[in-house]
Amino acid sequence: MAKRTIPLLPLRGILVFPYMIIHLDVGREKSISALEEAMVQDRLIMLATQKDAQNDTPEPEDIFSIGTVAEIKQLLKLPGGTIRVLVEGLHRAEIEEFVSFEPFYQVAIQEFTEVETKTPEIEALTRTVINQFEQWVKLSKKIPPETLVSVVVVEEPGRLSDLIASHLSLKIEDKQALLDAVSANERLEKLCEILGREMEILELEKKIHVRVRKQMEKTQKEYYLREQLKAIQKELGEKDDRSTEVEEYRQRLEEQKLPKEVAEKISKEIDRLEKMPPMVAESGVIRTYLDWLLSLPWTTETNDRLDINLAEEILEEDHYGLEKVKERILEYLSIRKLTEKMKGPILCLVGPPGVGKTSLARSIARSMERKFVRVSLGGVRDEAEIRGHRRTYVGALPGRIIQGMRTVGTKNPVFLLDEIDKMSADFRGDPSAALLEVLDPEQNNSFSDHYVELPFDLSRVLWVVTANIMHNIPRPLLDRMELITIAGYTEEEKIEIAKRYLVPKQTADHGLTNEQIIFSEGTIQKVIRDYTREAGVRNLERNIANLCRKVARRIVQGKGTSIKITAQNLHTFLGAPKFRHTQAERTDQIGVATGLAWTEVGGDVLAVEISTMKGKGKLTLTGQLGEVMQESAQAGFSYIRSRSAELGIDEEFYEKMDIHIHLPEGAIPKDGPSAGITMATAIASALTGKPVRSDLAMTGEITLRGRVLPVGGIKEKVLAAHRVGIKKVMLPKENKRDLDEIPANVKRSVEFIWVEHMDEVLKAALVSEG
Structure with a gap:
């Protein structure tokens, strides 16, 4: 080891090993000054690498301490x-101190002299390194074979390891680790480790390259064969079904003005279909999906006929x-005439x-010149019926709403959802919840x-929903709809409907003339009174059609050319009357009051009969009464008992008498809150001995304090009273x-008596003595 002071040249992103000859481009002022000083002296310079290559003004701590002279x-x-x-690297050296910093770095170094000692361990490491380097050269193909030969012939282990390290493409940290290894033994071990790691990476790269090349060869082969097939088909005058199909889809897409999001989705699916091999099962799924998307009315609309007078006609x-x-329909048309945003x-x-709910929806469509589509929801219990299935399922289809929109071909039809009250739910979901988004x-x-997986605009649709019973419709669904109740037709309305529509229609359908x-x-x-109850x-x-059939047969058999049907001979055509209407009582009677009832087939009168007998105060109710009606009877009885003194009834009657309340026609179930005042009046009549007016019918609910509460079905009840000839009707x-x-x-023709309290009812209903 020897010490000396020489100029320092910091290197950026490069490292020089001993015995390595390399060109360096120097541009920093300090580095140029260091070179000039070295040239003046003995041409020797210390080369040490910076830890950070981006640093233009490195401090002593930013430079590795071991470098190369x-x-x-x-x-x-x-x-x-x-x-x-x-420059040519000579030997390793370590920077012991920085002697000066300006105009260049002058450093005191300690030089390391290479001691070449050959031991069995170094010999083994040398052979391993050479073997690994040869394999690396074969795999990487970055170094020519001549260079390999010049490296392998070097006998000194230290110099060999430095030469090999200088040819490897390593990180600066790895190269510095090899430079730091002063002893040949340590250097060879580190080089073995680094070469082993590089070999693994190269092996992986080779595998990936082989796999990619095979895939590319296969793709190129398929492409080449496909192009050949196209050329052959073109020569034969045949067309490629797949390319023709794709062209048709693209043409359909260009012809339609679709929303941007929809057009992008369709274009993407067409590209997928084009790239997909013909025999793949998924291609059929994509075709069906494209057919659906391209046939839906994304932007197609019909123009509304906004002539209000004509629509009304x-x-x-x-x-x-x-x-x-x-x-309501005319109001909607009026608003559409003023604004398009409705x-x-x-x-x-x-x-x-049978009141015309479904046919009314058709009339709405005809009056507005809109297309009409109907979907029956009766028995629907699967949410997928409304929202559709996911495309991943076999046989997947859109829901009934999208199917209806495709059938009708416009985005603003009159859409009828029939029988919404007959939907149900099971383990497959609740379809009524799916309808919330629709409505x-x-x-x-x-x-x-x-x-479809794309948002579809249903806001332009005029929705008409029908139901028989309101309480079967889920409350959240009902909240989103405008409720219009069609109570039914009066007898006069039925006669008019029969004359205007039913008789002419059935006459024409059966080939008859007027x-x-x-x-x-x-x-x-x-016919209405005796043969129908609805x-x-x-x-x-149906009965008018029955009459037409009977007449048609007689005419064909030659039994007449013109047959007149009258009220007297009606039974010969339709048989005996099927229904009878309750008739009003002709005389005032004690313990008998006439009530009014509402049924699903219209209104009817209801007689309430009371019978008293000696007993122990038992109250008996017959006539198949429901719980609500039984409670009304109890409430009426309690009220009469609390007012017994004012009514002149023995205050202990409930201990001496049994009371039997009966409503005739016991086979028919009866329920509802509207018979309270009728039963109370009949009980009061039976206990006081005062008869009830026979020309009076009444309806209303009663409380224990005697208040008369309002009830429903007033129109049907009043019509029923009018039908049987009652002149006075008592209502809350x-x-x-x-x-x-x-x-x-x-x-x-009917006199109305309005009451608020049970006292007023009894005063008007009971016939005074004398």
Whole structure:
């Protein structure tokens, strides 16, 4: 070891080993000064590498302490002030201290002299290193074979390891670790380790390269064969089905003006189909998906007919009555005429079967000149029926909503969701919950179907929903719809509907003329009263069709050319009457009061009979009464008992008498809160001995304090009273608001008595003595 002081040249991103000859480009002022000083002296310079190559002004701590003493062989000044210098590494040295810093780094170094000692261990390491280096050269192919030969012939282990290290592409940290190893033994061990690691990396690179090359060869081969096949088909005049199909899809895409998001999705799927081999099963899935996307009406709309007067004429022409629904449609058309931004309404028509809910939706579409689509929800219990299936499932399809939109071909049809109250839920999900997105005006502008996977705008659709019973519709769903109740038709309305629509339709359907079948006055009314009991007109139409068939047969058999059907000969065609309507009592009777009831097929009168007998105060209820009606009877009985003194009844009657309340026609179940005042009046009549007016019918609920509460179905109940000839109807005062629904001719012929308390009921209903 020897010590000396020489200039220092810090190196950036490079490291010089002993015995290594290399060109260096020097540009920093301090480095140039160090070179000039070395040239003046003995051409020797200390080369040490910086820890950070980006640092332009390194401090002593930023430079590795061990470097190489090199001799400057050649020095050449380049344009721009840069100097190119050729140096040869001589031996290792360690920087002991920095003697001066300006105008260049002058350092005191301790030189290491190489001691070449050959031991069996060094010999083994040398052979290993040579063997590994030879393999590395073969794998990397970065060094020519001649260089390999010149390296391998070196006998000194230390010099050999330095030569090999100078040819390897290593990180500065790894090279510095080899430079730091002063002894040949340590240097060879580290070189073995580094070469072993580099070999592993090269092996992996080779495997990856082979795999990639095979894949590329396969792809190129397929491409070449495919191009050959295309050329052969072109020569034969045949077309490639796959390319033709892809071209057709692209042409369809260009022809349609689709939203950007949809067009991008379709284009992406077409590219996938084009790149996919023909026999892959998924190609069929993509084709079906593309067919669906390209056939949906993303932007297609029909123009609404905004002639309000003409729409009103069409609605009147198709349907008799139903003023609320017609008014709502005309309001919507009026707003559409003023603004284009109006969202489609969601109408929920609730009413009994046969009142024209479904046909009304068709009339709405005809009046607006919109297309019509109907989806029946009866029995639907799978959420996928509404939202569709995921495309990953075999046989996946969109839901009924998207299917309906594709069928109709426009984004603003009249869409009928029929029988929404007959949906149910099971383990496959709740379809009513899926319908929330469809029927929510705030959400349906971006309806998401599981199959389509793109938002579809349903806000332009005019939704019409039908149901028979309101309480079967889930509450959140009902909250999003505009409820319109169609209670049913009065007898007068049914007669008009039969004359205007049903008779002409059935006559034409059966090939008859107005001269061959004649309906006399009163015939239709008798059919309605004796052969049908319904809120709608379905059975009425069925009976008219039955009459047409009987007449057609007689005409064909030559039994007449013109047959008149009258109220007197009706039974010969339709048989004996199927129904009878309860008739009003003709005389005032004790313990018998006439009540009014509402049923799903319209209103009816209901007689309440009370019988008293000696006993122990037992209250018996018969006539198949429901729980609500039984409670009304109990409440009426308790009220009468609390007012026994004012009514002149023995205050201990409940201990001496049994009371039996009976409603005739016991085979028919009866329930509801509207018979409370009727039963209380009948009990009061039976206990006081005062008869109840026979020309009076009543309805209303009673409380224990005697208050009369309002009830529903007023229109149907008043019509039932009018039908059986009752002249006076007693109603709760709070039901005055329902008077507007009652036809004017009925209001003129019936006297209404409005009551708030049970005392008023008894005063008006019981016949005074004398």
